[in-house]
Amino acid sequence: MSDIRILAINPGSTSTKFAVYFEGECKLKKTLRHSIEELSLYENIIDQFEFRKGLIIDSLVEEGFDVDKIKYVIGRGGLTYSLKSGVYLVNNRMLKHARAGIYGQHASNLGPLIADYIALQIPGAHAYVADPVVVDELDEIARFSGHPLLERRSIFHALNQKATARLHAKKIGRKYEKLNLIVAHLGGGISVGAHCKGKVIDVNNALDGEGPFSPERSGTLPAGQLIDLCFSKKYQKDEIRRMVIGEGGYVAYLGTNDAMEVEKRAADGEELAIKIQDALGYQVAKSIGEMAVVLNGYVDAILLTGGLAYSKYLTRFITSKVEFISEVHVYPGEDELEALALNALRVATGEIEPLDYPN
Numbered sequence: 001m002s003d004i005r006i007l008a009i010n011p012g013s014t015s016t017k018f019a020v021y022f023e024g025e026c027k028l029k030k031t032l033r034h035s036i037e038e039l040s041l042y043e044n045i046i047d048q049f050e051f052r053k054g055l056i057i058d059s060l061v062e063e064g065f066d067v068d069k070i071k072y073v074i075g076r077g078g079l080t081y082s083l084k085s086g087v088y089l090v091n092n093r094m095l096k097h098a099r100a101g102i103y104g105q106h107a108s109n110l111g112p113l114i115a116d117y118i119a120l121q122i123p124g125a126h127a128y129v130a131d132p133v134v135v136d137e138l139d140e141i142a143r144f145s146g147h148p149l150l151e152r153r154s155i156f157h158a159l160n161q162k163a164t165a166r167l168h169a170k171k172i173g174r175k176y177e178k179l180n181l182i183v184a185h186l187g188g189g190i191s192v193g194a195h196c197k198g199k200v201i202d203v204n205n206a207l208d209g210e211g212p213f214s215p216e217r218s219g220t221l222p223a224g225q226l227i228d229l230c231f232s233k234k235y236q237k238d239e240i241r242r243m244v245i246g247e248g249g250y251v252a253y254l255g256t257n258d259a260m261e262v263e264k265r266a267a268d269g270e271e272l273a274i275k276i277q278d279a280l281g282y283q284v285a286k287s288i289g290e291m292a293v294v295l296n297g298y299v300d301a302i303l304l305t306g307g308l309a310y311s312k313y314l315t316r317f318i319t320s321k322v323e324f325i326s327e328v329h330v331y332p333g334e335d336e337l338e339a340l341a342l343n344a345l346r347v348a349t350g351e352i353e354p355l356d357y358p359n
């Protein structure tokens, strides 16, 4: 490995995270948190581009990094075309789709834009994204929703799910491509994926009201009641959308998206907090059961990851319901920056070729 320098960028809904790696070693890792007031100045996600990009560049300069030596700038991929898993060279079409948000607004749309901007300032540098949220490896049978006007799409925590699955495979000395795994990412949003020999053949769409509820998302709602709500004239479209994403789940029931606070309130005996925390665990366990069926019962392991997986209460609750299916392993938190950097390293060392974003 000769002087490979990588900048990894992960724009999240309330933070911008970035890290610099030299020779595969992390030299700087920063999380810049953004208050609701700060972000409310911008009407659209894309309007935050200058602000977030400026913060990263200022931080790098402040830390005295010789940015000119960075040749790989890799961002979290956004809501663009559905893609197969891998590392993609950022091209103009991807930038256009991310900028216009034609497949939806999400902070990750800023990933390719910021990576591209920074790479353009450095002679010889290139911009990439890896395992974007739109990684789609769904089996054909999983695409049917129940109505031809509505096709299921694969939108999930692909980067962390794949990284956790690969980490587990490495830990047990097996190849990811040889295993059947169920991975539950338990973060602000929740996705539960069936990984069949290296492909996520079914997963709930974590950004479209599917699957378990989460700290800030409603998950699947009763369709009939939702239709009535939409036409009740009591709510605007945006309000309903926020009930599903941003203000559903813990936020709707308990007024907070902080699972640590919910756990404390439950431990202090607050009855509603106890019920809702258990209901979240129950729904996650139910989704894991569904994915076991998708894998015909052949499940090498169930992996719990994401911020909520730090909660011993929750992981024990879920484990008690699903351990009859397979062994459960807990990988709390996420290290998406590390996952991005590892992907860039695989390109830098020639282990993989970057893919082209389709025309």
Ligand SMILES: Nc1ncnc2c1ncn2[C@@H]1O[C@H](COP(=O)(O)OP(=O)(O)OP(=O)(O)O)[C@@H](O)[C@H]1O
Pocket: 012, 157, 186, 187, 188, 189, 190, 215, 257, 258, 259, 260, 261, 263, 306, 307, 308, 309, 310, 311, 333, 334
């Ligand atoms: N030690 C802990 N115990 C319980 N919950 C925790 C702990 N640490 C963090 N969390 C919870 O994890 C959630 C955030 O998880 P995470 O950081 O994985 O999500 P995110 O990155 O904001 O969103 P997403 O994972 O959907 O992209 C918050 O509700 C937070 O309170």
Ligand SMILES: CCCC(=O)O
Pocket: 133, 155, 156, 157, 188, 189, 190, 191, 206, 207
């Ligand atoms: C599924 C996309 C990632 C997120 O939860 O924000």
